[in-house]
Amino acid sequence: MKAALVRFIASQQFNPGLPGAFLNPFFLARRLLWREIAAASTELSGRLLDVGCGSQPYRSLFAGCAYTGLDIDSPRTRSLAVADAFYDGHRFPFDDASFDAVLCNQVLEHVFNPSEFLAEVHRVMAPGARLLLTVPFVWDEHEQPWDYARYSSFGLRSLLEQHGFRVLRQRKLMADSSLLFQLAIAYLYKVTLTRSPYLNLLLTVLLFGPLSLLGLVAGAMLPTNEDLFLDQLVVAEAEK
Numbered sequence: 458m459k460a461a462l463v464r465f466i467a468s469q470q471f472n473p474g475l476p477g478a479f480l481n482p483f484f485l486a487r488r489l490l491w492r493e494i495a496a497a498s499t500e501l502s503g504r505l506l507d508v509g510c511g512s513q514p515y516r517s518l519f520a521g522c523a524y525t526g527l528d529i530d531s532p533r534t535r536s537l538a539v540a541d542a543f544y545d546g547h548r549f550p551f552d553d554a555s556f557d558a559v560l561c562n563q564v565l566e567h568v569f570n571p572s573e574f575l576a577e578v579h580r581v582m583a584p585g586a587r588l589l590l591t592v593p594f595v596w597d598e599h600e601q602p603w604d605y606a607r608y609s610s611f612g613l614r615s616l617l618e619q620h621g622f623r624v625l626r627q628r629k630l631m632a633d634s635s636l637l638f639q640l641a642i643a644y645l646y647k648v649t650l651t652r653s654p655y656l657n658l659l660l661t662v663l664l665f666g667p668l669s670l671l672g673l674v675a676g677a678m679l680p681t682n683e684d685l686f687l688d689q690l691v692v693a694e695a696e697k
């Protein structure tokens with residue numbers, strides 16, 4: 458029963474519906490990412506490569522694409538048993554211009570060699586192919602010790618342009634007061650986390666759920682601040 462509960466909680470990590478607020482302490486962040494990626498998904502088509510695909514949570518949003526999931530070769534990613542291909546941290550196992558679109562969600566901050574990484578992304582993209590990239594700006598260290606960077610909007614644009622991408626659209630996500638609620642929840646989650654999934658779920662239902670809903674209300678009512686935001690989303694085109 459404990460294993461079933463753990464699997465159920467994990468399955469709710471990317472649930473954008475309001476009930477997910479009472480099952481996922483990172484509801485505000487995941488809900489917004491899901492909605493923004495879903496909205497941008499219409500700009501990608503054809504052969505799509507999901508770089509750093511993990512458990513492939515966004516695959517259903519690209520049902521019209523010929524989807525390939527790529528992840529770095531490690532015991533953890535192998536254990537997920539969902540990636541279609543693996544790479545050694547340096548070169549992707551694909552020919553030049555193999556894909557019409559690339560999805561890269563919350564991965565770049567975990568890349569210690571961003572220039573080499575983006576060069577590989579560009580290499581496997583056909584001329585004019587679209588890149589949909591998301592990356593955090595204000596967030597705690599996670600997946601330690603493989604958390605290496607945060608990018609300002611200016612730094613991210615410059616990095617992409619230096620590697621042959623033309624930025625078509627760049628959005629700052631959660632640039633409102635809901636950010637403060639999500640950061641507070643993230644703090645409370647880490648300092649209250651226990652070994653019991655039952656107690657963790659109880660805390661999420663009774664504490665984090667109501668805070669998430671308050672965050673939604675505050676974010677809708679209070680002014681935005683474009684200088685302080687949780688994530689970025691970029692749609693870019695590969696230039697040759």
